[in-house]
Amino acid sequence: MEELHRTIRLLYTGQSQRARRFRYGLIAFDALTIAYFIAIAALPATPITTALNTGLGLLISLDLVARLWISDNLRRELTRIYTLADLIVVLSLFLAPLITENFAFLRVLRGLRLIHAYHLLRDLRRESLFFRRNEDAILAAVNLFVFIFVTTSLVFVLAFSKDAGIAGYVDALYFTVATLTTTGFGDITMETTSGKLLSVFIMVVGVALFVQLARAIFQPSKIKHKCPECGLNRHDLDAIHCKHCGELLNIETEGDLGT
Structure with a gap:
């Protein structure tokens, strides 16, 4: 069980290529589910959509349980806006046959996860x-x-x-x-x-x-790069020194290929 816990934690928080691919897969899944929920919001329920909603509910539940399991602070994780959104989404999916179809709009709250996908943003900033x-x-x-x-x-x-x-x-x-x-x-x-x-x-x-x-x-365009001296994290694209403290910066660029 400890090995499984460690493996899941590395997938969600690790720096390996496997972990990054896993997180990119999660964001692709999020984007597809958002598009799906938007597409069916105005459509009547059918046995096919009910079965598909149940399957999506199970997948979202597994992701939610995994995040809660590896969290160092369970209370803080439970109060995050995207965790609460996922709980509402899961409930709306599993209880769909018992409630009015108009509650389907709650599933679109799944979009909040796209905004707050911190680990994905970290990977994108780096890569x-x-x-x-x-x-x-x-x-x-x-x-x-x-x-x-x-x-x-x-x-x-x-x-x-x-x-x-x-x-x-x-x-x-x-x-x-x-x-x-x-x-x-x-x-x-x-x-x-x-x-x-x-x-x-x-x-x-x-x-x-x-x-x-x-x-x-x-x-004017700025780039995020934390100054190692004063902590200023927004600089000009071609900045060499920090405007606040003068510290030498090492901002990654594509370089000048010339003509």
């Missing part, structure tokens, strides 16, 4: 110069993407009947984007108090995320 140079823009885009589709699912649940299908989900997406951008066409509106409060939430949070993405794209 991809492109990611290091564009990390803020990439994360801002992921945050906005997840927010749009989680909110769209919530709008679909609150404002459309469960029989609205794909057309209803597209209308919910249309309303979400129109509200987020403050375009306000007015052809689809919320009539209830809860719906109006949701619209306010979409505008406030959505605009903030959109501005964050625009700023990450258009602001």
